[in-house]
Amino acid sequence: MKLQAVCEKTAEGWDVEIPELDHLKTSAKRLDKVEAHIRELAKDHPLGGGGDCELVIQVIAKMPGVICDVEAAQAKMREATRLQEEASAEIRDVVARMREEGLTMRDIAVVLGVTPQRVAQLAACETAC
Numbered sequence: 001m002k003l004q005a006v007c008e009k010t011a012e013g014w015d016v017e018i019p020e021l022d023h024l025k026t027s028a029k030r031l032d033k034v035e036a037h038i039r040e041l042a043k044d045h046p047l048g049g050g051g052d053c054e055l056v057i058q059v060i061a062k063m064p065g066v067i068c069d070v071e072a073a074q075a076k077m078r079e080a081t082r083l084q085e086e087a088s089a090e091i092r093d094v095v096a097r098m099r100e101e102g103l104t105m106r107d108i109a110v111v112l113g114v115t116p117q118r119v120a121q122l123a124a125c126e127t128a129c
Contacts, residue, residue: 001055003042005034008062021045034059095122 003021007014013029018038026041028034035057042055061067091112098108105123109116 003038003055003057005038005057005059006062007031007034007059014061031059031061092122092125095119099123 001020003018006017006019007028008017010027013027014031014034016026016028016034016038018024018026018041021042022045024041024045026037028037038057039055095108095112098111103111105116105119108119112119
């Protein structure tokens with residue numbers, strides 16, 4: 001059974017509503033305590049499945065301005081990770097091409113502005129990756 005815990009920030013902590021349990025309302029001091037609290041409430045609630053081991057609780061924090069900013073930042077982090085992976089693949093390819101042209105590890109290090117040890121790692125990754 002899947003339950004959503006819709007949480008809204010208050011001065012004392014969080015007001016929590018569980019729509020799937022007849023819109024049961026409760027509160028918690030901290031968001032990290034919400035899941036365990038709902039599991040206890042679900043045991044005693046007729047719609048809660050009697051402490052069902054398959055209970056999945058999704059905690060949803062209602063903070064419109066902040067949540068939008070978090071989602072935007074997370075999207076940028078995913079894009080940065082994608083670009084980092086793309087750049088790493090390209091630099092490994094460049095190292096491989098320089099090695100094919102006969103450049104030494106030290107020459108490649110100077111061209112790339114990295115240490116010879118880093119070039120060795122990139123060259124090894126190209127053959128192993």
